[in-house]
Amino acid sequence: MIKRTLKTTTGKLTVSIPSNLSEVTIGQMIALQGNTDLSDIDAISILSGIPADQLKNIQNIDDFAAFGDTVLFLSHQIKYLHNADDIPSTITFNLNGDMVTVKVARNLSVQPVGAFMAAREIIGDEITKHIELHGQENWQQYFNPSLTACCQVLAHYFYCGATGKPYSEYEAEEFVSEIKKLGVMEALPISKYFFTCYPNLSTRKTGFFQRLHRRWKNERAYRHLKSLNTSTQ
Secondary structure (H helix, E strand, O other), rough: OOEEEEEEEEEEEEEEEEEHHHOOOOHHHHHHOOOOOOOOOHHHHHHHHHHHHEEEEEEHHHHHHHHHHHHHHHHHHHHHHHHHOOOOOOOEEEEOOOOEEEEEEOOOOOHHHHHHHHHHOOOOOOOHHHHHHHOOOOOOHOOOOHHHHHHHHHEEEHHHHHHHHOOOOOHHHHOOOHOOOOEEEHHHHHHHHHHOOOOHHHHHOOOOHHHHHHHHHHHHHHHHHHHHHHHHH
């Protein structure tokens, strides 16, 4: 972390930004990647959490030089973002000042069933969008899920363990705001596992009632055909 206290038109302002990718949250990374036209002040605002309007009151533009070098260094590190493979053994959440540590199961099984179904749908949609854009052939070789989709999957995966509450799809979706506070280098390897090493989740499955309806239609068609054959004999 790089920290500087700078003079402004109204006093002083302490600015701290990450100096390494391991200090960047997944929410900050989403904000950085979501806008290709970011100014230096916008980037520093995202990384420091200080509104851009406050940064614009800093008196000397040369004070941004140290931060500019750090932002440039982070931009070079981003290309290695998806190469992170070490799955952490625990994840710690700060929920309204309470530090809650959740164990990361080695098999990463998604429980309960509501979380499983939600994660499966998110992963299936993300893979479908990728194939529509780039084609079916060798899609896995070039597939990198969006960080937003990664956050959504992790929200459903961690919601019950972090809050101690029964599963609620709506509240799990709201839990994305807590996922975005996690370090990108600790959160991404977990979500990456779901998208690349959990084939049961990446395959859309026909629900029971869909299968029952299909079977019922087939049986009706068979009975109708059989009755036609009988009437013509």
